[in-house]
Amino acid sequence: MIDFEFYTPTRVFFGKDTHRKVGEIIKDYGFKKVLFHYGGGSIKRTGLYDQVVKSLSSNGIDFVELGGVQPNPKLSLVKAGVELCKREKIDMILAVGGGSVIDSAKVMAISALADNDPWDFVTGKAKPEKALPVGTVLTLAASGSEMSSSAVITKEDEQLKRGFNSDFNRPLFSIMNPELTYTVDKFQTGCGIVDIMMHTLERYFTTTRDVDLTDRLAEGLLKAVIRAGEIAIRNPEDYEARATLMWAGSLSHNGLTGAGRDSFLRCHQIEHEISGAYDFVAHGAGLAIVFPAWAKYVYRHNVEKFCQYAVRVWNMEMNFENPEETALKGILATEDYFKSLGMPVRLSELNIGDEKFEEMADKCTFYGKRILSGYVPLGKKEIMEILELCR
Amino acid sequence: MIDFEFYTPTRVFFGKDTHRKVGEIIKDYGFKKVLFHYGGGSIKRTGLYDQVVKSLSSNGIDFVELGGVQPNPKLSLVKAGVELCKREKIDMILAVGGGSVIDSAKVMAISALADNDPWDFVTGKAKPEKALPVGTVLTLAASGSEMSSSAVITKEDEQLKRGFNSDFNRPLFSIMNPELTYTVDKFQTGCGIVDIMMHTLERYFTTTRDVDLTDRLAEGLLKAVIRAGEIAIRNPEDYEARATLMWAGSLSHNGLTGAGRDSFLRCHQIEHEISGAYDFVAHGAGLAIVFPAWAKYVYRHNVEKFCQYAVRVWNMEMNFENPEETALKGILATEDYFKSLGMPVRLSELNIGDEKFEEMADKCTFYGKRILSGYVPLGKKEIMEILELCR
Numbered sequence: 005m006i007d008f009e010f011y012t013p014t015r016v017f018f019g020k021d022t023h024r025k026v027g028e029i030i031k032d033y034g035f036k037k038v039l040f041h042y043g044g045g046s047i048k049r050t051g052l053y054d055q056v057v058k059s060l061s062s063n064g065i066d067f068v069e070l071g072g073v074q075p076n077p078k079l080s081l082v083k084a085g086v087e088l089c090k091r092e093k094i095d096m097i098l099a100v101g102g103g104s105v106i107d108s109a110k111v112m113a114i115s116a117l118a119d120n121d122p123w124d125f126v127t128g129k130a131k132p133e134k135a136l137p138v139g140t141v142l143t144l145a146a147s148g149s150e151m152s153s154s155a156v157i158t159k160e161d162e163q164l165k166r167g168f169n170s171d172f173n174r175p176l177f178s179i180m181n182p183e184l185t186y187t188v189d190k191f192q193t194g195c196g197i198v199d200i201m202m203h204t205l206e207r208y209f210t211t212t213r214d215v216d217l218t219d220r221l222a223e224g225l226l227k228a229v230i231r232a233g234e235i236a237i238r239n240p241e242d243y244e245a246r247a248t249l250m251w252a253g254s255l256s257h258n259g260l261t262g263a264g265r266d267s268f269l270r271c272h273q274i275e276h277e278i279s280g281a282y283d284f285v286a287h288g289a290g291l292a293i294v295f296p297a298w299a300k301y302v303y304r305h306n307v308e309k310f311c312q313y314a315v316r317v318w319n320m321e322m323n324f325e326n327p328e329e330t331a332l333k334g335i336l337a338t339e340d341y342f343k344s345l346g347m348p349v350r351l352s353e354l355n356i357g358d359e360k361f362e363e364m365a366d367k368c369t370f371y372g373k374r375i376l377s378g379y380v381p382l383g384k385k386e387i388m389e390i391l392e393l394c395r
Numbered sequence: 396m397i398d399f400e401f402y403t404p405t406r407v408f409f410g411k412d413t414h415r416k417v418g419e420i421i422k423d424y425g426f427k428k429v430l431f432h433y434g435g436g437s438i439k440r441t442g443l444y445d446q447v448v449k450s451l452s453s454n455g456i457d458f459v460e461l462g463g464v465q466p467n468p469k470l471s472l473v474k475a476g477v478e479l480c481k482r483e484k485i486d487m488i489l490a491v492g493g494g495s496v497i498d499s500a501k502v503m504a505i506s507a508l509a510d511n512d513p514w515d516f517v518t519g520k521a522k523p524e525k526a527l528p529v530g531t532v533l534t535l536a537a538s539g540s541e542m543s544s545s546a547v548i549t550k551e552d553e554q555l556k557r558g559f560n561s562d563f564n565r566p567l568f569s570i571m572n573p574e575l576t577y578t579v580d581k582f583q584t585g586c587g588i589v590d591i592m593m594h595t596l597e598r599y600f601t602t603t604r605d606v607d608l609t610d611r612l613a614e615g616l617l618k619a620v621i622r623a624g625e626i627a628i629r630n631p632e633d634y635e636a637r638a639t640l641m642w643a644g645s646l647s648h649n650g651l652t653g654a655g656r657d658s659f660l661r662c663h664q665i666e667h668e669i670s671g672a673y674d675f676v677a678h679g680a681g682l683a684i685v686f687p688a689w690a691k692y693v694y695r696h697n698v699e700k701f702c703q704y705a706v707r708v709w710n711m712e713m714n715f716e717n718p719e720e721t722a723l724k725g726i727l728a729t730e731d732y733f734k735s736l737g738m739p740v741r742l743s744e745l746n747i748g749d750e751k752f753e754e755m756a757d758k759c760t761f762y763g764k765r766i767l768s769g770y771v772p773l774g775k776k777e778i779m780e781i782l783e784l785c786r
Contacts, residue, residue, distance in 0.1 A: 231607065
């Protein structure tokens, strides 16, 4: 185990009808002027928009609105939001939606109290020193952004998708009602399940030894998600399955599964290049393609860990004579599971060829300035070979 | 799963030498006048006292001292601490020690900003509304107090041991260096392991259904603790085992293993009566006696859950023809494990007879005013029957 800091200050309100308390909660905190941030029309279609407005109004909370967040949230909207926050003297941001809306709110919250361009924070050129408080009403179990220190933003003119971590990105509170995810369609549910699993899996495959406790927590979480995922795909209104996915989504990315280990979200980094270059690729779908390719590329470097994964998470029987077979079976079981969720597992299924592989590998290595660390270090050459396995 | 709130704001600094940063950390928070609270002489013997003083002094932190916390921390010392805080205009309390020191600091911190008698907060007669911030340097992996909302205090003149929960009990930060637990002797290490396991087990055995995710996290934590416990008892200076126990101790009692389920620490409540009446009984040792008795008393009410425990945590093979056998095997495995740690598993080993059973059952039910809820409700009669099984 390596040294670590653990800090998850977000207050979670989890359960049925919790979203109806949003105005009350904000009032209890004492905020006066809220930016109500959201995405496309879905919260209007489902009635959530009206419920939030009603709760805010009936608690006397003054608010202004900024909708229009798209998947892979855009820098231009963040900039517009920052201006709005400054002009309207906003004292908290309420993000109602999934990871894209929350990430957009986080970068706004940091930039609203600074003079920097928001992109400076995303790229690490500037360090956040404070932020407006962010509260969330979560509508999608996937990104874990509702408790995480991460935010990912896309600079649309350069097709650059970049993320950064900061404790100032941790929401003050998050309201999680699993019922709000009943309307998430099968494909987006599948994407979310993959994203949740990947937040844990990327940390599970670490070079740090003696991490038994966190490994076992991760394995338990994965087993619960795999089971709940099957149920939620079959029956979108199964409360228990939706609740499991929602809570697992938060725990996968709030620091718990990464405590005490060296870990780096290398599949996420590679996927960011795919969905950065091809805007129609959903993040979870991209990850479902990248992980099996990455795993097949690296598993021989630590066959034992992949065997542990196969045996403990997928209930495979260990082949002591041929551990590689067991390791590979775990990877293939993961790939099959992703398929069963309706996810693509090859780029060809999305009609993506190798035209942009070199460009993606260049961008992913910051044009030769970084190597993806952890497990097996990945430079341009290795990333291109993994992308080749994604075809 | 039932609705829940989750709130674990404590910032954790985990790892080697972290205790040497205590002054720096307090300085970063901006506190000026600290109450340095500790127990008996052990931190002076190990040199920790000097290291803390050095770190505080070299960072220009003004502090006053209050040592002398005993196991089962006493109300009288809390009162003395409250007076000291008020007189010296203390702005934070630094608790250096195990759960007793931290619990003592917590109740002081709440009472220092109120006019109530501290016992009012412990008994629920008064509700905490604010508290001085508490920071900890942990020296014992056991109580989980370093991240928990709980505090337990003993009113010595009435031999009453009572606990209460409040978010104001959550420490602001906790410094956890597993090396500081190398000097904990075998018996206290065993007590700590039992306490950690019990914080998870008491929540594991719940009446709430569909709690797969939290069950699996609990099972993973228990497996890791069982393994690390064996190692730490054999080799007290095994860093990885000590680190696993320390981190598991925090996670067992910070809310993670109780999220979304009805749970009540009924064995803790019964044990409080034992160590309240017999001050020489260590809390963990008392729990090692109570749990097997409680489990044997109730397992037939939910054989399936006890089977799950036996199969998943103790790797027992399920006896489908006779599930009760499997359930009982899991309980006996736990009892055997406690024994292997050097714990007593019967009151007779401590030369305690049945003289005070009725008095303990009366106190535990608040003289008939409460029933221990959850799983199987326990009144005076049931508690006395469980105590009988403890003999």
